[in-house]
Amino acid sequence: MLDITKPSGGLAPGQTQRTGHGFQALAGLALVALPVGLLVTLILWPTVRMVTATVLVDGTLSPERYFAFFNDAYTMANLRYTLEMGLVSALAALGISFGLALYLRFSAGRIATMIHGLSLFPLFVPSIIISYALVRFLGPNGLLQLMLEQVGFTQYxxxxxxxxxxxxxxxxxxxxLPVLVLSAGLSQVSDHAVEAARDLGAKAPRILWEILLPQMRRSLLIAFALIFMGIIGAFTVPYMLGPPAPEMMSVFMQRTLGNLHDPASAQVQAVVLMVISSIVGGFYIATMVKSSAGAR
Amino acid sequence: MLSRRQFLATSAAAATLVSTRVSAADIKTLQVYIDGDTNISDWWNNILKPAFEAANPGHTFNVTITRGVADGNGTIAERALAALQAKADPQVDYFEEIEPASVAGSVEAGLWLETADSNVPNLKMINPAAVQTPIRLPYRGSQVLIAYDSAKVANPPKTFADLVAWAKANPGRFTYGRPDKGGSGSNFVIRAIHEANGQDPAAFTKDNFEAAKAEEMLQKGWAILKDLHPFTFGEGTYPAGNSPALQLLAQGAVDMIPAWSDMALQAINNGGLPETVKVVQLQDLALCGGFAYSAIPSNATDLEGALALANFMLSPETQTSCVRDIGGFPGISWDNLPADLKAEYIDVIPVSIPTFPSGDWQTAKNDGWYKNVATNIVRD
Incomplete structure (x- = not known):
């Protein structure tokens, strides 16, 4: 069967052998030494130290801080809220982006170009700006409410x-971000497959379900992992726009450290969030590895 | 277009030019750290900096804002303490606001420079309401007041009970900020705790914190606030800070909030709040407030400049600007300021300034509020 999922730009035959020789191998290692060194000293080492600190209570190994975390109803409510927010927002963003990407894949012309530009616009707007803008737009007596009241809707x-x-x-x-990832994914779906299905009488939903979605699984997973991890670690948006309680973990962590002066608990919160992120990140890496293995 | 070589040559020449000019003038730059709100850092950068440069030729300062980053100036003070022990450069000459006692070990280690009217002459004019110690320089004050829209509220509350009654009679028209995110909300929460404990600020001291007793005293305060909760804006969606609370008042979403005297007066003056907004202090027991205390690390590289800055801050000119530009009350006594100024700002001249201890009490109050009051959210 023709493998239409195969991306262009895979390794050419024999390419893998090129790095095998002495000097070049050393040069390659020297090139990666700097980023790997930075990764180890600035990220991995502090992480190991922090994780160790959370299980050492007065010099002895003890999981008691984690028991305290999981037994505290308020903390668990914050964690649940964070995960729900991440899941619901990521799925909603993914749904909208998928729609946009589909539209852009199968349309051309000036309007499509404009929509493409607009869909990328949020990439260049910092969180703090969007937060303030939303307060003025969605807030009490904000633009939206004023416009709704003009047309007689007063229950806002x-x-x-x-x-x-x-x-x-x-x-x-x-x-x-997902528009970019999904557009790239959709561009790999061959027009021939879609046209062939159409010729055989398949309607749009069937094409979506049986041709597009199976080939998009990987892109969707990657996009989901990226935005989910971004959301559960976000600070400015929940700080500015969210309710006082429950708090998202980032806001809670900052308060625990800065206001309650309790670095030990803040570290435990950070480790728990990191583990959750790592699981999702693991999916992401697994998907990436599978896809590059598939390309070979 | 410039070639790369030309570009490098030009920029090198420009760099030399800049560096010679600076070294010729020999300008000394003081490093000032500020973790107060925007009104304070803006005031320092936009008004005080040019005035200080004019009054002290050859000196300037650079403001670093530590607001909201870790423990703010406390973290910088810890770094200065470490530098003192390591005999290194602390990279800070002046703390706009710091509580030396909250930086563990700093007082014992001698981190703070002692000041008196011998090295800061203007200290002899100090405001008697401020508590001056050799290592703390009080230089501006503010207090939390009740800000209200006089177009909507005919009779502003005079007591805490009046305030609660008004809020209940006007559901959704009152709110206060989250206590950890700004002093206006914090001091309102404290006022409720005072109310529940015999209106006696003296019942809370730095050394009398004891977990079980504190829990009992705070619970009485939570009862008042939980009772008020469903009547606040959005049924308990407390805004995240001093400015977001002011913004709700400015947008007409609420009619009454607790606000810092300086922030509210400044906003009324510059049009940030409608002209109909007025401020009032509760008469039975005022809301908390206090002075901002600056301090100079004894290992600062430019002690002479830091002392000049301290003296400049307490000059009648700077203190007049403190009243006029940021609505604060002065660190020196009113007798040293123009008489018309006193008449104009009679509303914010405090009769008494209740305080609430920092440390354990603050922590218990903030965390207790989140766990007892804020979580009690009923949504439809």
Whole structure:
């Protein structure tokens, strides 16, 4: 069967052998030494130290800080809220981006170019700006409410300072990246496959379900992992737009460290969040590895 | 287009030019750290800096804002303490605001320079309401007041009970900021705790914190705030800071908030709040407030410059600017300031300034509020 998922630009035959010789191998190692060195000294080593610190209580090994974390109802509510926010916002952003990417894949012309440009626009807007803009737009007596009242709708209740506030900001902020990833994925779906299905009488939903989605699984997973990890670690948006409680873990962590002066608990919170991110990151890496293995 | 070589030559020449000019003038730059709100850092950068440069030729300062980063100036003070022990450059000459006692071991180690009217002459004019110690330089004050829209509120509350009654009679028209995110919300929460404990600020001291007792005293305060909770804006969606609370008042989303005297007066003056907004202090027991205390690390590289800055900060000119430009009350006594200024700002001249101890009490108050008041959210 013809492998239409194979991306262009895979390794040429014999390319893998090129790095095998002495000097060149050393040069290659020297090139990666700097980034790997930075990774080890600035990220891995502090991480190991921090994780060690969380399980050492007065010099002895003890999981008691983790018990305290998982037994505290308030902390668990914050963790649950963070994960729910990440999941719901990431799925919503992914859904919208998938729609946009599909539209861009099968349309051409000036309007499509404009929509493409617009969909990437949030990439260049910092979180703090979008947060303030949303306060003025969605906030009480903000632009949206004033416009709604002009047309007679007076029951508007602002999402500012409720979980809906950060949700909307996250969705808006996280459209460009998946649009890019999914567009790249969709460009690999061959026109022939779609046309052949159409010739055999398949309708749009069937093409989506049986031709596009199976080939897009990898891109979707990658896009989901990237935005989910971004959202559960986000600080500015939930700080500015979210409710006082529950707090997202980043805001909670900052408060635990800065206001409650409790670095030990903040570290435990950080480790738990890191483990969750690592699991999602693991999916991402597995998908990437599988795809590059498939390309060979 | 410039070639690469031309470009390098030009920029090298430009760099030499700049460096010679600076070294010829020999300008000494003081490193000032600020973790106060935007109104304070803006005031230092936009108004005080040019005035200081004019009054002290050859001196300038560079402001670094540490607001919201880790423990703010506390973290910088810890770095200065480490530098003192390592005999290294602390890279800081002046803390705009710091509580030396909260930086563990710093007082004992001699991190803080002692000041008196011998090395800071203007200290002899100091405001008697401020508590001056040899290592703390009080230079501006503010207090939390109740800001309200006089177009909507005819009779502003005079007591805490009045305030609660008004809020309940006008659901959704009152709010206060989260206590850890800014002093206006924090001091309102403290006022509720004072209310629940016999209106007696003296019941809370730096050394009388004891977990079980504190829990009991705070719970009484939480009861008042939980009771108020469903009547606040958005049924308990407390804004995240001093400015977001002011913004809700400015947008007409609420009619009454606790606000810092300086921030509210400044906003009314510059149009950030409608002209109909007025401020009032509770008469039964005022909301908390206090002075901002600066301090100079004894290992600063430019002690002479830092002392000149301290003296400049307490000059009648700077203190007049403190009242006029940021709505603060002065660190020197009112007698040293123009008489018309006192008449104009009579509303913010405090009669009494209750305080609440920092440290364990603050921590228990902030965390307790999140766990007892804020989580009690009923949504439809």
């Amino acid at each position: 209740r602002t999402p500012y300072l409720t979980p809906v506030g950060p949700f909307l900001a996250f969705v808006w902020e996280n459209i460009p």
